[in-house]
Amino acid sequence: MEKISVAVRFRPSTAQNHLPDDRHWRIDDNRISLHRSLGTPISSVSFAFDHVFDQSSTNGTLYNQLTKPIIDAAVHGFNGTAFAYGQTSSGKTFTMNGSQEDPGIIHLAVKDIFHSTQMITDREFLIRVSYMEIYNEEINDLLSLGSQKLPIHESLERGIFVAGLREEIVNTAEQVFELIKLGEANRHFGETNMNARSSRSHTIFRMVIESSIKEPMSSGDVSNADAIRVSVLNLVDLAGSERIAKTGAGGVRLKEGKHINKSLMILGNVINKLSESGRQRAHIPYRDSKLTRILQPALGGNAKTSIICTVAPEEVHVEETRGTLQFASRAKRVTNCAQVNEILTDAALLKRQKLEIEELRTKLQGQHSEVLEQVILKQRNDMHKSELECEKLAMELEEKKISRSTRAALKGTGKEDQRTYYVCQSR
Numbered sequence: 001m002e003k004i005s006v007a008v009r010f011r012p013s014t015a016q017n018h019l020p021d022d023r024h025w026r027i028d029d030n031r032i033s034l035h036r037s038l039g040t041p042i043s044s045v046s047f048a049f050d051h052v053f054d055q056s057s058t059n060g061t062l063y064n065q066l067t068k069p070i071i072d073a074a075v076h077g078f079n080g081t082a083f084a085y086g087q088t089s090s091g092k093t094f095t096m097n098g099s100q101e102d103p104g105i106i107h108l109a110v111k112d113i114f115h116s117t118q119m120i121t122d123r124e125f126l127i128r129v130s131y132m133e134i135y136n137e138e139i140n141d142l143l144s145l146g147s148q149k150l151p152i153h154e155s156l157e158r159g160i161f162v163a164g165l166r167e168e169i170v171n172t173a174e175q176v177f178e179l180i181k182l183g184e185a186n187r188h189f190g191e192t193n194m195n196a197r198s199s200r201s202h203t204i205f206r207m208v209i210e211s212s213i214k215e216p217m218s219s220g221d222v223s224n225a226d227a228i229r230v231s232v233l234n235l236v237d238l239a240g241s242e243r244i245a246k247t248g249a250g251g252v253r254l255k256e257g258k259h260i261n262k263s264l265m266i267l268g269n270v271i272n273k274l275s276e277s278g279r280q281r282a283h284i285p286y287r288d289s290k291l292t293r294i295l296q297p298a299l300g301g302n303a304k305t306s307i308i309c310t311v312a313p314e315e316v317h318v319e320e321t322r323g324t325l326q327f328a329s330r331a332k333r334v335t336n337c338a339q340v341n342e343i344l345t346d347a348a349l350l351k352r353q354k355l356e357i358e359e360l361r362t363k364l365q366g367q368h369s370e371v372l373e374q375v376i377l378k379q380r381n382d383m384h385k386s387e388l389e390c391e392k393l394a395m396e397l398e399e400k401k402i403s404r405s406t407r408a409a410l411k412g413t414g415k416e417d418q419r420t421y422y423v424c425q426s427r
C-alpha cells in the first residue's frame with residue numbers, strides 16, 4: 001500500500017505589477033500558504049505536499065523528483081500513471097509536453113524507458129504505444145483519425161480497456177516521438193481568453209511495457225524466470241477547469257468547457273471518496289465519466305500514481321488556485337496498491353507446481369503417511385486443473401500468433417486491421 005505522490009507547480013507569473021494589498025502565495029520547502037501583502041499569513045490557507053516547485057523550476061527537475069521513480073518502476077513491471085491537473089492556462093500541457101529548451105514529462109519518460117530497457121541486458125522488451133483523447137465525453141484515437149467514439153469494455157482477462165484503440169509496437173524513442181507528433185496534430189485545441197492554445201480534451205498517452213527473461217532457466221528454479229511482466233504507463237494531460245466568465249467561452253468552446261468541468265468534477269468526487277476512510281468510501285463513482293473509468297486502476301488500484309497540480313500565481317486566480325490545492329490535499333490521502341504484474345507461461349506454471357510438491361514432500365517427511373498422501377493428492381488435483389488452464393492459454397496464444405502474422409502479412413496492403421492489444425492480468 002502506498003500513497004499517491006502529489007506535487008504542486010507554480011507557472012511563471014504573467015502579472016505586470018502588484019497592487020499594495022495583493023495576496024500572494026509563499027513557499028516554504030513543501031508548504032504553500034497564502035499571505036497578505038505585508039507578509040501576514042492568512043491562517044486558514046496553508047497546505048503541505050510531497051514536492052512544491054516554484055516559478056523557476058524546470059520540467060527536468062520536476063521529472064527527476066516526482067515522475068522518474070514511477071517510470072523506473074514501470075520498466076520493472078509496475079503499472080504507473082502521472083497526470084497534470086489544474087485550472088486552464090496553469091501549465092499542464094507545458095509540464096507534460098514541454099518545449100525545445102525544456103522537454104516535458106512525456107519526452108523525458110520515453111527517453112528514460114528506452115535507456116533503461118537497453119541497460120537491462122538479461123530481459124527482452126516489447127513496447128507498444130497508444131494515444132487517445134476524451135473530447136466532449138467521447139474517446140477518440142489520436143493515432144488513427146477514423147477511430148472515434150470508441151467504447152470502454154471490461155473483461156476478466158483484459159481488465160478495463162478501450163476497444164479498437166490502435167497500438168503501435170515501437171523500438172526507439174524517435175519512433176515514439178513521431179507518433180506523438182501525429183497524435184498532437186489530431187488533438188483538439190482551441191483559443192479562449194485565458195489561453196491562446198487551450199486543450200479542449202483530456203489526453204492519455206499510454207505505453208505498455210512487456211518483458212521476459214532472455215533465456216529462461218532450465219533448472220527447477222522458476223521463481224520469476226519464466227514469467228512475463230506487463231505494465232501499463234499512462235501519461236495524462238487533463239483539460240483545465242475553467243470559469244466561463246474568465247474564458248469568455250461561447251458556442252463550441254462553451255460546450256467543450258461544460259464537458260471539461262463536469263468530468264473534472266467527477267474526478268474530484270472519485271478522489272474525495274477515495275480519500276475518505278472505512279464505510280464512507282463504499283461506492284466510488286468511477287463509472288460516472290470516461291476519464292475516471294479509464295484511470296480507475298490509477299486511482300486507488302494497482303498502480304503507482306503521481307499528480308502534478310499546476311497553479312497560477314497571480315492574485316486574480318487565488319480562488320482557483322485554492323481549489324486546486326484542496327484537490328491536491330485530498331489526492332495526497334489516496335492509497336494505491338501496486339504490484340508487479342506477472343503472467344506465468346504454461347511451462348512456468350507447471351514447473352512451479354512440481355517444485356511445490358517436492359517442497360511439500362520434504363517438509364512432510366517423518367509425518368504420518370496418510371496426511372502426506374492427502375496433501376499430495378490435493379496438490380495433484382490442483383496441478384491437473386492448472387494443466388487444463390495451460391492448454392486453454394496455449395490455444396489462445398496460438399490464435400493470437402495467427403492473427404498477428406495475418407496482420408503482418410497484410411501490412412502495407414491497406415487491408416490491415418487496427419491492432420488491439422490488451423493488458424493481461426497477473427495470474
Ligand SMILES: Nc1ncnc2c1ncn2[C@@H]1O[C@H](COP(=O)(O)OP(=O)(O)OP(=O)(O)O)[C@@H](O)[C@H]1O
Binds near residue numbers: 086200
Ligand atoms: N513552467 C512554465 N514555464 C514557462 N512557460 C509556461 C510554464 N507553464 C506554462 N507556461 C506557458 O503558459 C501558457 C499556458 O500554459 P499551458 O497551455 O501549458 O496551460 P494548460 O494548463 O495546459 O492550459 P489549458 O488547460 O487551457 O490547456 C503557455 O504559453 C505556456 O507555454
